[in-house]
Amino acid sequence: MNQSNAAGISLASMWVGFIAFAVAALLGLYQVVERMEIIPALTSPELYFGSVSTHGVLMGFVLTTFLVMGYGYYTATTSLKQDLWNKPLAWFGFWLTVVGVLLAAGPLLTGNASVLYTFYPPLMAHPAFYIGATLLVVGSWVWCLEMVMMLAAWKKANPGETVPLAMYGTTANAILWFITSLGVASEVLFQLIPWSLGIIDTVDVGLARTLFSWTLHAIVYFWLFPAYIALYTLVPTAAGGRLFSDQMARFAFIMLLVFSVPIGFHHLYMDPFQAGGWKFLHMTGTFMVAVPTLITGFTVIASLEIAGRLRGGKGLFGWIGALPWGNPMVLATILAMLMLTFGGFGGMINASYSMNTMVHNTQWVTGHFHLIFGGTTVIMYFAIAYYLWPKMTGRQLYSNALALKQLWLWFIGMLILTLPWHQLGIAGQPRRISSTPYDASLVDTWTTSEGLMVAGGVILLLSALMLVYNLYRTHGNAQAETNLTVEYAEPLHSIQRMPHLMNSFGFWVLLIVVYMMASYGYPIAQFFLMDTYGTVPWSI
Amino acid sequence: MDPLKAICEDPLERKWIWLSLIMAFVLGGLLGFYALSSNIHPPSNVETIDSSRLHLTTEFAEDNLGVRPNGDGSLTVTMVAARYGFYPPRIEVPVDTPVTFRIASADVLHGVHVPFTNMTTMVVPGYISEVNTSFPRTGEFSLLCNEYCGLGHDSMWSRLVVVPESAGGESS
Numbered sequence: 001m002n003q004s005n006a007a008g009i010s011l012a013s014m015w016v017g018f019i020a021f022a023v024a025a026l027l028g029l030y031q032v033v034e035r036m037e038i039i040p041a042l043t044s045p046e047l048y049f050g051s052v053s054t055h056g057v058l059m060g061f062v063l064t065t066f067l068v069m070g071y072g073y074y075t076a077t078t079s080l081k082q083d084l085w086n087k088p089l090a091w092f093g094f095w096l097t098v099v100g101v102l103l104a105a106g107p108l109l110t111g112n113a114s115v116l117y118t119f120y121p122p123l124m125a126h127p128a129f130y131i132g133a134t135l136l137v138v139g140s141w142v143w144c145l146e147m148v149m150m151l152a153a154w155k156k157a158n159p160g161e162t163v164p165l166a167m168y169g170t171t172a173n174a175i176l177w178f179i180t181s182l183g184v185a186s187e188v189l190f191q192l193i194p195w196s197l198g199i200i201d202t203v204d205v206g207l208a209r210t211l212f213s214w215t216l217h218a219i220v221y222f223w224l225f226p227a228y229i230a231l232y233t234l235v236p237t238a239a240g241g242r243l244f245s246d247q248m249a250r251f252a253f254i255m256l257l258v259f260s261v262p263i264g265f266h267h268l269y270m271d272p273f274q275a276g277g278w279k280f281l282h283m284t285g286t287f288m289v290a291v292p293t294l295i296t297g298f299t300v301i302a303s304l305e306i307a308g309r310l311r312g313g314k315g316l317f318g319w320i321g322a323l324p325w326g327n328p329m330v331l332a333t334i335l336a337m338l339m340l341t342f343g344g345f346g347g348m349i350n351a352s353y354s355m356n357t358m359v360h361n362t363q364w365v366t367g368h369f370h371l372i373f374g375g376t377t378v379i380m381y382f383a384i385a386y387y388l389w390p391k392m393t394g395r396q397l398y399s400n401a402l403a404l405k406q407l408w409l410w411f412i413g414m415l416i417l418t419l420p421w422h423q424l425g426i427a428g429q430p431r432r433i434s435s436t437p438y439d440a441s442l443v444d445t446w447t448t449s450e451g452l453m454v455a456g457g458v459i460l461l462l463s464a465l466m467l468v469y470n471l472y473r474t475h476g477n478a479q480a481e482t483n484l485t486v487e488y489a490e491p492l493h494s495i496q497r498m499p500h501l502m503n504s505f506g507f508w509v510l511l512i513v514v515y516m517m518a519s520y521g522y523p524i525a526q527f528f529l530m531d532t533y534g535t536v537p538w539s540i
Numbered sequence: 541m542d543p544l545k546a547i548c549e550d551p552l553e554r555k556w557i558w559l560s561l562i563m564a565f566v567l568g569g570l571l572g573f574y575a576l577s578s579n580i581h582p583p584s585n586v587e588t589i590d591s592s593r594l595h596l597t598t599e600f601a602e603d604n605l606g607v608r609p610n611g612d613g614s615l616t617v618t619m620v621a622a623r624y625g626f627y628p629p630r631i632e633v634p635v636d637t638p639v640t641f642r643i644a645s646a647d648v649l650h651g652v653h654v655p656f657t658n659m660t661t662m663v664v665p666g667y668i669s670e671v672n673t674s675f676p677r678t679g680e681f682s683l684l685c686n687e688y689c690g691l692g693h694d695s696m697w698s699r700l701v702v703v704p705e706s707a708g709g710e711s712s
Contacts, residue, residue, distance in 0.1 A: 045691040116688055122648050122665055123690065205649065205665050247547050248557075269582040270651070270660055272667040276584035280575065287564040294560040298553060353571045354580045357660050361651050361686040428655020430686035435694045439682050442655065493549060502547070526586070533590040535665040538648045540690050 004077035006084050007392040009094055013070030014385060016098060017063045018468055021378075024058035025464035027051045032417075032457035036450045037435055048434035049114040049540070056117030057108060059374070061136060062101055064223040067381050068177070069094070069143040071226045072170045074388060076150045078486040079164040079233075085149040093142025096135055104132025114540050116432065118216070119192065121208050124537035127196040130188050137181050147174035162498040165249055166233040166488055172253045173225035175505055179261055179512060180222060183214025195537060202534025206273035207527040213264035214520060217286075221260040223373060227380035228252070231300045231333060234387060236489035238329035241307025244299045246491035250502045252292035252299070258511055259289040262519035269356045278523050279353060285519070286351040293344065297337065304333070306492065328403045332383035335411040339375035342415075343368055346422060361432075364425020367418040375414045382407060382467055389474050390481035398473035402466055409463035417456025420449035583661040585670035594620060594646050607633060614638035621663045622646035623689055624696040632701045635678050641671040651687030654700050662687060675702040 004010075033039060034048050077084060084090055107113035107126035115123045119130075151163065151171045163171075191203045191211075232249040236242050243249065265282035268274050308319025324330050346368040349355050359365060386403050390396050397403065427445050429436070436443045501507055544554045574580050594600040600620055606628050608616050614637065620627045621643055633639050643652065643663050650663040656677075661669040675681075685696035 045694065049688070049691060049693075114691075120649055120688060123688075206667055209664065245548065245550060245553060247549075248553060251547055271662045272583060272585045272587070272664055272669045274584060275586050276575075276581040279582060279584060280572065283571065284568045287568045291557070291560045291564055294563075295553075295557060298556045302553070348567065352567070353575060353582060355571075357582060357658055360660050361653065361662075428653065428682075428684070430651075430653060430684055432688040433694045437695050438684065438697055439680075442682050499547070530586075530588060532588050533592075533666045535591060535648075538690070 004074055004392075005087065006073040006077040006090075009084075009087075009090055010070040010074040010388070011392050013066045013073070013094060014388075015471075016101075017066035017070065017381075018385070018471065020058040020062035020066070020101070022464050022468045024055045024063070025461045027055040027058075029457040029461045031055065032450075032453045034434060035436075036454050038454070043435060045434045046111055046114070049116070049432075050108065050111045052432065053114045053116050054105075054108045057104065057133075060117050060219075060223075061133070063378075063381075065097065065136060065140050067384075068173065068222065068226055069097070069140060071229075071384055071388070072143060072147055072174065074392065074486070075166045075170045075229065076147060079166040079170075079488060080150060080154045082150060082154055085146050085153060089142060090146050093139045093146070095139075096142065097139030100132045100135030100137075100139055102132070103135060104129050106132075118212065119187070119208075121192060121195070121203050121205055122535040122538050123540055124196055127193060130192045130196055134185065134188050134193070137185055140181070141178060144174040144178045147171050160497075162495060163503055164488065165243075165246055165491075166229055168250055168503070169225060169229040169232065169253045171505065172257045173222060173229075175509060176218060176225070176257050176260065177222045179509075179516075180215050180218035183211045183216075183264070187211040202536055204527055204532050204534050206271075206532065207524070209268060209271060210274065210520075210523055210527070213267045214261065215264070216267050217264045218260040220369070220373060221256050221289075224377050225253075225256070226384060227336065227377045228256075228296055230329070230380050230384050230387075231296065231336075233488045234384070234486075235300065235329055235333045236303040236307065237487045238327050238387070239304055239307035239323055239333075241303055241310050243489040243491045244302035244306060245493075246495060247498075247502060248295055248299050250498075252295045254502070254508055255292040255295075256289065257505075258508055258515065259285050259292075261512060262515045263289060265519075265523075266351050266356070269353065270360045274523055278519070281519055283351060283353045285515075290344070290348070290351075293340070297340070300333065301337065303489070304330075326400070326404060328386040328400065328407060329383045331404060331407050332379045332386075335407060336376045336379050339371050339379070339411065339414060342419075343371035343376060347372065359425050361430060362425035363421045363429045363431050366431045367421030367425060370421070371414065371418045375411070375418070379407060379410055379414075382410070385467070385471060388486070389471055391484050391486060393475055394481055394484065395474050395477040396479040396481045398470050398477050402470050406463050406466040406470065409459055409466070413456050413459030413463055415456075417453050417460060420452040420456075424449045583669055583671045585668060587668040587670070588666055589644055589668050591645055591647070591665040594644055599642070600644050602627070607631060610640075614640065617641045619643045620646055621650040621652070621685070621696075623648065624685075624692040626652070626683060626685075626696070626698040629698040630701065631683070631699070632703055633675060634705045635702050636674055636676060636705065638672065638674050641669070641673075643669045643671075648689050649687050650685050650689050650696070652683060653686040654681045654683050657681060657700075659683075659700070660686075675700075678702045678704055 034042050107129040113125035113129035115125045194200045195203050263282045263285035265279045266286045308322045311322045313319030313322030645663045645665045653660045658673045661671045681700045683698045683700045
């Protein structure tokens, strides 16, 4: 019998996410081919920008939100050993989110919402697109509420006990997401929906972009959290070792929670309407948010080293070879860490107050976030799926060998796709273009890298289909899975008593509120203090 | 006393955290130092304008666009970005001369990027973008729109020509 009463909703959520992912991967291949302009029949800005908008929404909003919700429900029930707080409400949230996606899909697929997933007013999409996106966010708030209520119930039943690390991280993410999504929710509710329905005539684009920046950076940590939770709580056991430090994991979660929202202006470095001092303030926070990632790198690699040595690995590097490379969770972790390292270096450039000038809005940025998100984060989503599918379905994974091949292909494809993109960015290629009708002297330097990106796109699509096939076949596998327990990692040192601050969220939420008022208070208020001019809607 | 000791038992990990923190501070500090000492800032002008009435303003009226000397040896380049072009379409400036670009959008969001130079800014309707820079190398550069502005976005680009000092600079 399954140990969690959330298996149904978790499976349903993750399936929605992975179906969206497969469709988006197909669109991704179309986009690299279109952009290379090798097949003239495919060249069409209408199709291309519709495709980019859909790809972004599916990958950034649908895959992520549904995976976070599904994994979160399963983590909450298994780590707390507790039933869902309110199962009908959880399903209501799920269906609300699905309805939101379907509502947004209409205008997206018919070319009536080719405004990219960042909305970009004053380009205006069909109102159904904005309303659908809102329902998606509101549906995910139900998940946030479920997580917070489950933690509260557990704390009441276990006074003074240390919250299991996996649940501590999951709740941190629920709180993070609620605070993060308020920015885009305000933009959509107070500006875009009334404007697209004709209730108001104009929007202040500066205010809209400021509100979006509130969401735009922390959302990537919302996406990243499940990966980090798996790295800390599932990987050490999968590798045959222990978690190096439970407290450092909590410390990293807290730092991510506090520092990831009030730093969104590094997306606005090149924008007018915000003064340099505010941008600089947000930059300092941006560098601080690199610290929890560096801590995570250390703790996870140290945990792997413990496992490698327990398995008989000797010497400075011998433990690496002794790791169970045939375990999808371990393999995904190693590949994720490599991609995180490459992507992290690039991120430092993007985050820099002045160096950002060189790469802003170039293909470099696309390369960066495909490495960090598409690479590091999504490869951990695969590992989570391979680990949980047998436990949720009670069937053994259809093919471990196929899973390993899929992970390697994803890694190779991602490097082939993104490293050339970095080169293209430095060579001046803008992101978000469907063709390159520029000077030959400029365009000629791009050809090799563009050819490589098409190869990367083919490999990635193949890998995406292998994932979906493997998960699908698992449901029909005749061999039953015997171990249905989610084996959370034991820390190397057991903690006698967790400090209150590292076992609760009240103080940290208060700190975020103060930090947010300091970093976003005046920058938002200024739009109401100065004479601004709204902008009328424009079609694409 | 190591303040990290309260939350982290392992001395090696504490060293790593200190190293990470120092790295974050040094990087931030360096960027702050250059921002202040060399006046290197991203374009951060806060100035509003009614984008639907650019043609009625003095500064962005068609006749007044282009390159103008400021009297102190520096130049001001006034431009309008509108789907799908930059106006005037060709800008000529002398090498190694301080140039202030002032750009407004007549419609939607645009971006400007001149690859291999420091000339980049977003152009946001309702606001005036201002970039202060100079060009150390002569030659013909592409001035690209680097922000999605509609289905014709790809074809929105023009030229920036950096000429030797003696030739002066003008727009046509």
